Amino acid sequence: PPVPKPHFAILAVAADSRYVLFVNGRRVAAGKDAGKANWHILGNNLQVGRNVIAVRVDAAKGRPATLAIGIRQSYFGGERRELKAQRWLCSAKAGKNWFQPDFKADGWVEARRLAPLAGGPLGEPEQSFDGPRRSCLMRKEFSLPAKPTRARLYVTGLGWYRIHINGMRVGCDEFRPGWTQYEKRLQYQVYEVTELLREGRNAIGAILGNGWWSSGLGWAGGNERHAKPGENLRLLAQLEIETAGGCKYTISTDGTWSWHFGPIVEDTIYHGEHYDARLAQPGWDRPGFDAFGWHPVKVLGVAEPGKLCAQKCEPVRVTQVLKPVKITEPKPGLYVLDFGQNHSGRPRLKLQAPRGTKVTIELAEILRPDGLIDDINLRSARATDVYICRGGAEETWEPAFTYHGYRYAQVSGLPARPTAETIVSHVLHNATLPAGKFDCSNKLLNRIWRNVLWGQRSNFMSVPTDCPQRDERLGWLGDAQAFCPTSIWNMHMAAFYTKWLRDILDAQQPDGAVPG
Incomplete structure (x- = not known):
């Protein structure tokens, strides 16, 4: 089969002291955190055919230099491969231009392999990211003594969620709770659900997926995540119910819920979704379901009130x-x-x-x-x-x-x-309402305006993005500030931009810089 065209490469390095990394004669990175895996995007530094990676490691006094290194190459079309060097040579003295591809390593000796990755003297290096989480189902059953006269559901999560009550999906919004700087602000949604509840047994359930939280972002294969290693998909919900006579009941996420993997085997923003209908569990979101084999959820504690805020703009639909x-x-x-x-x-x-x-x-x-x-x-x-x-x-x-x-x-x-x-x-x-339209006697100008409008629809996805298709789809500031005046002629954008400006403030770094 034809060799796929290389895209980006990512190199992970852990050393017991400071190191400097060269690829094909170019210095590309340096690090000094012992025992931590530092991830370096090589971009297009690797080439088809022979490549030379050179690393200078400052050894501790009286000890040999120790290095752990791995390379992941991604290709156009989504394929990924772990690359392995044919051999490593080492020397205590570096000659002139020792890091250049044509350097003659006469007198250098074969490096000694101490252990596989994640073993040996460096142990298990701390990871800066890990993979997408497996989608799961959550559920709880409860009883009501009478038909509710009013019921509201307050809900949010880390990852995307869908909520069901008694077999019916709640709302038609997508990609909830939306994209924010999650460690600083997390939106919640509110739904009127009175008609979905009934006297007697009821069931509430959720489907959780990765979304912007843990799916993977960035143009080097989608390896950046808000979620830290070991942080799983999360749900926070509170169902407030009133019945005749003023009786009130609260159903919230606690240790009485249970979970199980669902039929969504894989879901990421960039790569798509893999759904195996043979794994579906009919009735999982209805009362009376046999939840044998389901597991108790892990309760993480009470959410920080300062982080929660009501949704600020129109939902994605x-x-x-x-x-x-x-x-x-x-x-x-x-x-x-x-x-x-x-x-x-x-x-x-x-x-x-x-x-x-x-x-x-x-x-x-x-x-x-x-x-x-x-x-x-x-x-x-x-x-x-x-x-x-x-x-x-x-x-x-x-x-x-x-x-x-x-x-x-x-x-x-x-x-x-x-x-x-x-x-x-x-x-x-984002389901922003139309604010205006353009029409004239020139078909070309009309077509240009329609193209602009479709471009706006395609790139307003909780934040204004740069593109809807490739391994990027990020909220770059330059794209949005250039298009902002045009966008408000086409759609009512006040709520959308109010939310986004809050996102910019949340993302601002201590020195005043704003990423993107």
């Missing part, structure tokens, strides 16, 4: 449904659906297929000359959703905890040629 305007089959069994418009969103699949049928949906903005999608501009983002059928009746599925920027969907694994109803696309963005 599905605002339009696009059907494919063209369906092609560039290869047997491989279909490409053209939705006619580049946008941010996610596909919704409807089919009937045997149990275990695997349908793969790859999303992209452009096509290659042969009619297949071209994902070169996605860099390391896989932008791929996978659904495994449970079998039997017709199935409908839409990813819950991801979104993509795309016009085209490339689909494999379908039992038959798709129709315009098999896969549609749900457009997603």
